[in-house]
Amino acid sequence: MDRGTDIPLQDWAWPGEPFRLVAADVAAADWAARLPLEAQERAARFTDPAARARAAASEWFKACWLPQELGLDRVEWKTGTHGKPRLAGGGGGWGFNLSHAGGYVVAALAQGVAIGVDLESLARKADVEALGARVFSASEREWVRAGGRAAFFTLWSQKEALLKALGCGWANGNVVRGTRLEPAAFQEEPATRVRVWSRRVLDGAYALAVAVF
Ligand SMILES: CC(C)(COP(=O)(O)OP(=O)(O)OC[C@H]1O[C@@H](n2cnc3c(N)ncnc32)[C@H](O)[C@@H]1OP(=O)(O)O)[C@@H](O)C(=O)NCCC(=O)NCCS
Known part of the structure; x- marks a missing residue:
């Protein structure tokens, strides 16, 4: 082969x-x-x-x-x-x-x-408000209120990478809504201690996040 x-x-x-x-x-x-x-x-x-x-x-x-x-x-x-x-x-x-x-x-x-990675196309149609209300914690919703769609995709990709590193996916509501992610290039998320790297790739068209636990 x-x-x-x-x-x-x-x-x-x-x-x-x-x-x-x-x-x-x-x-x-x-x-x-x-x-x-x-x-x-x-x-x-x-x-x-x-x-x-x-x-x-x-x-x-x-x-x-x-x-x-x-x-x-x-x-x-x-x-x-x-x-x-x-x-x-x-x-x-x-x-x-x-x-x-x-x-x-x-x-x-x-x-x-354990590692998780997430790639999100910023062209993706998403009801930012409704999805954000379902999966973001209070502090994350504040970031999205201030930063709009761009902040939404940053935090969404970070959260998905973090959930994939932990292996629980979106199924664990406590973890999903318990994180305090920020739109930073690197952070250690305080509730889970997962380290998260985050940036735009492909001329800014995609949000990328990598999480390590
Ligand atoms: C895993 C999950 C986050 C995938 O998200 P997605 O945006 O559809 O897909 P991505 O392209 O980012 O990742 C898909 C890859 O992640 C991997 N993967 C599958 N399940 C996974 C899990 N629980 N954790 C980490 N990675 C997983 C696989 O390699 C998969 O690709 P492949 O099937 O081609 O091998 C999502 O399906 C999930 O949360 N699953 C867990 C079950 C669950 O929560 N179900 C209820 C959904 S509301």
Whole structure:
């Protein structure tokens, strides 16, 4: 199988950050052709072509990029209680997570920690007020009141990365509404002690956040 070592990847990590952060333009390759059969089948379940291409690129990160990074033939997975896929076997000491949005997939990898990543397209239609009221804490709603849509996407991506690092996703309402995130480039969120890096990428078109626990 050609694992696609020729695929152009973008290194999104900044110097000194304690994680690998690598992104791919979904339009840059025929991902499905490079995948093992079961990964091809998972991606093929999506009927919308854009969603199918994003899923195939995500499968490529898991089946091809990750084993190569870890020096393994293949990686093994365990699934946590809220569906977070975790590395097992030879990759067991590593944290890995990925996010897909618009035309991009981004993968984050770090040793000895739990990691979460989130990418949000600012072009995404979202009822900022209604969503914010559901998931933000009082202090976070203040930031969004002051900073509008831009602040909403910053805090939303931070929160999702944090929830993905913890593995609980949006299911845990206490964690979801208990954080006190701020629109900072780096912070340690006080309620969870999760460290969060946050910025715009791709000429400001996407909000990106990485959380490490
Ligand atoms: C995990 C979750 C945050 C994904 O958010 P999303 O915006 O749809 O998707 P993203 O592109 O950012 O991330 C998807 C990737 O995260 C990973 N993932 C899946 N479940 C995860 C979890 N519980 N924690 C961390 N990462 C998870 C997967 O790799 C997935 O991509 P893949 O299926 O292609 O491998 C969201 O689905 C969630 O909260 N799930 C938990 C269950 C839950 O709360 N359900 C009620 C929803 S209201």
